[in-house]
Amino acid sequence: MKDLLDIRKEIDGIDRQIVELFENRMVLTTQVAEYKISTGKAVFDKEREVSKLDSVAALAHSDFNSHGVRELFEHIMSVSRKRQYQLLTEHGKFAPTGFVEVKELDFTHAAAAFISASEEAAKSYFPEECGLQKCADWREACDVLQREEVNFAFLPMQDPTSGYVSANYNLVAEYGFYILEKYETSPQPKDRYLLISKDRVTLSGADKISICFEAPDACGSLYHLMSHLTYNNLNMNRIESIVISRDPLDYRFFMDLSGNLNDSAIKNAVLGLRDEARNFKILGNYR
Numbered sequence: 001m002k003d004l005l006d007i008r009k010e011i012d013g014i015d016r017q018i019v020e021l022f023e024n025r026m027v028l029t030t031q032v033a034e035y036k037i038s039t040g041k042a043v044f045d046k047e048r049e050v051s052k053l054d055s056v057a058a059l060a061h062s063d064f065n066s067h068g069v070r071e072l073f074e075h076i077m078s079v080s081r082k083r084q085y086q087l088l089t090e091h092g093k094f095a096p097t098g099f100v101e102v103k104e105l106d107f108t109h110a111a112a113a114f115i116s117a118s119e120e121a122a123k124s125y126f127p128e129e130c131g132l133q134k135c136a137d138w139r140e141a142c143d144v145l146q147r148e149e150v151n152f153a154f155l156p157m158q159d160p161t162s163g164y165v166s167a168n169y170n171l172v173a174e175y176g177f178y179i180l181e182k183y184e185t186s187p188q189p190k191d192r193y194l195l196i197s198k199d200r201v202t203l204s205g206a207d208k209i210s211i212c213f214e215a216p217d218a219c220g221s222l223y224h225l226m227s228h229l230t231y232n233n234l235n236m237n238r239i240e241s242i243v244i245s246r247d248p249l250d251y252r253f254f255m256d257l258s259g260n261l262n263d264s265a266i267k268n269a270v271l272g273l274r275d276e277a278r279n280f281k282i283l284g285n286y287r
């Protein structure tokens, strides 16, 4: 039997070669990024990746290794894409998100919809001159906002029994609204409310971001999309999903992150998710 230390020495030698080859490959993908920066071609090229995975998997000599090579290259290509998104951001190729930053919200001559569960909080949140309109539920408040009978909707963030936010966030996404602020009553109980509007506005100093996107019920689909968050060192505070189609099974994921849309880590992740996730939306960047 070979000595463990000797085997490990051989492994170390091979790993050095892998790192060298990886770095050579990254030099080439940087050149690909330069090409994409000047031509506007999308970073993610699914067709190329699928054919690459098939060709490298075919080079291996056993089913186990073939599977392993596939997994390894999925990861290598995902790292190469992330470097390309970084370069795009550094070259100012981040297409604006359309959010307008304001120092404070103007409630003069404004009206807001609320529901019974948010009445007391709405009265303490809005200045007296702001008109308040009572609605039966979240959906009615959204309809009233949609018809522009009010400028804002002020609604409880969570479902009171389950504590979930997904049904409410889903309405924000479906109506194409934005979350402008999260209001918490203090000290206890800490009830949370959302200020919602049709305007894509963000308050200065916003440090929370809500996003949503869709992903199929396929092995690794969420894992790959979430790697844009981990790779950019982003902190995720919440993840919830709802089923949006049963056949085939598709999910819409809702995530709350810490950060501001001007942070380069957020820009990198947004570039990646925009490119690779279906129906990616930023629901709000708020405090």
Ligand SMILES: C=C(O[C@@H]1C=C(C(=O)O)C=C[C@H]1O)C(=O)O
Pocket: 029, 032, 043, 044, 045, 046, 048, 049, 052, 076, 077, 078, 080, 081
């Ligand atoms: C490098 C490229 O960009 C991406 C990364 C790939 C890779 O690392 O091999 C392949 C396709 C693209 O999704 C490319 O387009 O060739």
